[in-house]
Amino acid sequence: MCGIAAFATTKKNTSCLGTIISLLIELQHRGQEASGIATVAKDGTAHTYVSKGTIFDLLGMSSLLETMTVDAFGVIGHTRYSTSGGYGDSEAQPIVVGNDSSFRIAVAFNGTIANYKQIAKELGIKNCRSDVTVLSEAIRKLALESGKDVVEALKTLSSIVIGGYSAVVLTSEPRLVIARDPRGFRPLSYAYNGEEFVAASETSALEVLGYDDWVEVPAGGIISYDGKSVEVVTAPGECPTPCAFEYVYIARLDSVFNGVSVYGVRLGLGYELSKRDSAEVDVVVPVPDSGRAAALGYSRGRGVPLEEGLVVNRYLGRGFIMPPGMREIIAKLKYGFVRSAVSEKRVALVDDSIVRGTTMAAIASRLKHIGAREVHVRISSPPFRYPCFMGVDVASRKELLAWRTMNLGDVACMLNADSVAFNNVETLAKVIGLPSACLACFTGRYPFKGLTVDDLENMFSR
Incomplete structure (x- = not known):
């Protein structure tokens, strides 16, 4: 039941950091063991900051202030309630995968991948210490097999996962992609006004920041934003079964x-x-x-x-x-x-x-x-x-x-x-x-x- 959020914009003089911090504060009830953010600049440069504790503990990092001056394309964030791996900040998100600077991705997700060890074995992923590491490596690996297409990767992933997830993915292209599993276990909503794309685990977080025209991501929905347009696709699946x-x-x-x-x-x-x-x-x-x-x-x-x-x-x-x-x-x-x-x-x-x-x-x-x-x-x-x-x-x-x-x-x-x-x-x-x-x-x-x-x-x- 972690909290995830994302923000990307083409507006000048807009604080991506201020928006993501505000969203994460509104989602703090979904996780309080660790928090983190990842930003990608318009030239593809990535920065990641994670900290044990709440989002206010993260704000105490002096290096985070440097991000305020970065010409960012977008940012994703996470408040952690551990359901896999160790407790505390042992698996703090977002995590960045990919040594190739031409294609790196940052991932944050809410849920549990029950068969993550099986997925790691099938895809040849060596780092399988937790479901988030396997999920992130799997998205990048499948994307590379589809010409660096994260949307196609998430469509493929949805057919092999046993468990539930809502995820936000930031790529070095740069591109922001958000997705919900085909059963729709975990919540995820977004808003787009032509200049700003914003997403959060819960509609309440969006409304507090004034994004009243939100839309819930449908079960199996994959939404992609590249700074110019929004693409919406839906992965095939069975009857949605959202979490009671x-x-x-x-x-x-x-x-x-x-x-x-x-x-x-x-x-x-x-x-x-x-x-x-x-x-x-x-x-x-x-x-x-x-x-x-x-x-x-x-x-x-x-x-x-x-x-x-x-x-x-x-x-x-x-x-x-x-x-x-x-x-x-x-x-x-x-x-x-x-x-x-x-x-x-x-x-x-x-x-x-x-x-x-x-x-x-x-x-x-x-x-x-x-x-x-x-x-x-x-x-x-x-x-x-x-x-x-x-x-x-x-x-x-x-x-x-x-x-x-x-x-x-x-x-x-x-x-x-x-x-x-x-x-x-x-x-x-x-x-x-x-x-x-x-x-x-x-x-x-x-x-x-x-x-x-x-x-x-x-x-x-x-």
Whole structure:
């Protein structure tokens, strides 16, 4: 669930760096382990800057200031949430491949390539330490076989990848190419006004910068910009299956994904959950921030007041996307509690999902410690039971709370709650409202013909 962005322009006196930094700030919720940018000047010269941490850590690099004076054609950027390779900045993006100065490419992508080792073997790629290195080397190799045509390379790549990706590619020609896999697992949108071409993982980032006339890249879409015109092609594929977890947790509330409002889905999921619940509660407390819209829908449906019983520490980032070892620490430090909102009350604690259970158990325990009579955990998504191989860092069933304890009473006990309830898969699909979506993390049915969870776990490793 990384964040990717791109910007290219023919306008004079336009700060490519300022635009890409702004976009990455708006996408920081999609990754906080590392960040980076790559620029290509109009003469094809490339510069890359990466740093551990957020985009603000990247801004502290003194050498980055030199980029502000470069006559840039375009720039791409990335905020990292690791799903392959090491954690932190071990695989920071963008990465540049190609020793031949006449054709180098910089690549940043969001997703996971489950069969990257197989692709490396088939294409003779020696550097296969992670999926991003294989993806980048594969794009360049296939492009060289097609007369340095990155568009043709991405069309070929789309037919051999098992996994999900949205990618931005900057070439030394110079040219900017963006692409989304044929299943459309991960979001990607762009805007073009005749002088500026801008792309970002989420529509909200584009709108904040004033690019209101955005277009979502279709599943299998490949968009190319050379400074003169925009070329749009679509790689052949099967029925799109966009990620349902983008609606549940990953994407920002003010984003649109496949024409569907993220806010509308979360609000609807909370409302539907309320109609399935008969527990007596006095107050509804959201787990901020991603659980807030679902809690509002639940509150409206039950006719029970919503109280802000938790105060989030905004300087700690999102606990779910923290590397292992940091999650338990973040769970303890991330939230403050408003005693007056919950004391002597039966609390419906509403969140979007439970994956590992680390954060929810800490919250429920603390609520009871400060005086809540009862804590009833209410989750607006179905139980997260299976790992994702398309862009979310849950690579093993051992990490999944709902997989380990299928009985709801046992789950409630592990969470230190009086009860726990989830929405079901049918409700999630109905509220999203698309003809199809990827629900594999809830059902174990992956949209790759003939492949089971065991096959994918054997295929993929960090």
